[in-house]
Amino acid sequence: MQHSSRRIALGQMAALFFGSSIVMEGCGPSHSKDSIDKTEKSLKTVHIPSGSFPKAPDGVSFGDGVKTGAKVRSEYTNGQLCCQEIYLKAKQAGPPPHLHKELDEVMRVVEGTVHVLVGDTVTALKAGDWHVRPHGLVHTFWNASDQPALCIDLYLNQDFLSFFEEFMRIMNQLQKKGLTLESNEGQKLNNALLAKYGIEMFPEQFPPIIAKYGLTM
Template identity: 30%
Template sequence: MASNDVLVVRPGEGQQVSVGDLGMEFMVRMDDTPSQVALHEWTLPPRGLGAPPHIHRSEDEVFYVLEGDLTVMEDDAITSARPGDYVVLPRGRLHTFWNAGDTPARMLVVLTPGQLEAYFVAANALIASGNGADPAQVIGLAEQYGLELRMDLLPVLMAEHGLETGLPMPPEQG
């Protein structure tokens, strides 16, 4: 529950979660603030895809790039962001992001409201379970949290940009 107490979270003290190649540290949890804002530090390896193309129904997302080369696709527009750049992704827009560089990318991410934390924890458990999560399971889970995942766009996106992912991939269409 949120309080009016001062909260200090030091590096490494946040909850560690990964979904595919995206490493996250939850620095300020949604329940830590009366306004339900979440602040995370995310890391992506070189050529790593952060998420399949998706739409948040309820959350706005703000990235502040700390290190590396972040590429963001919103609808059909592709933009590069470098250290010191901010990227604002409003709810209701199809988007994805990846590390186009040869070194890890690191960013601070603000989610408002921060309900996606629960999705990240559940997706981490599903993918890391070792039971071979398939794309349909990941899509079903996302829908429970107000996300629309466009897994059908992954193969072309990854091939066009030379990306890799630890996410379950849809079967290739013949």
């Protein structure tokens, strides 16, 4: 049962952040994470046009073809922070409950209402609201309304956009071998990725949330 719940949780993570219109490989302006010089105090001006999702050096990007995707990359800020936009359809579940051992998050709701769970506390965030989630706390979020929602998730202490891009590379690697994330190799690669970024998942907490709020995955 626990193994099954974990597979469902991983599938939901992929569906939420990568969607059905994934830009898996491509070309265009790239910025190497290794080139970040955290001792450099001056930042370069970067313009990210609306609807665009800056890619990794190898062209990997992620998004759902609507609004979900990377925005401010870590290399733009000398490793101080990065962020992405997250688009939630009506009644859409967010990621499985999880915690970050190092990463702190700041969310701002741009459109609609987003419910956020931290520990046992649920907070409804309306457009214009901000929410801070320190590391070490189990959390998730979802859209319980009948209207879509858009939020910005800002990540501190870690280049978390690279987590999603590394996940994309794993999916590409598995696809070329005719394997899935549920395969032994897929599970091994994904577990190593979660450990690398200090993420612990609690998929057993997911079904009650989905049932209570009538969410879809």
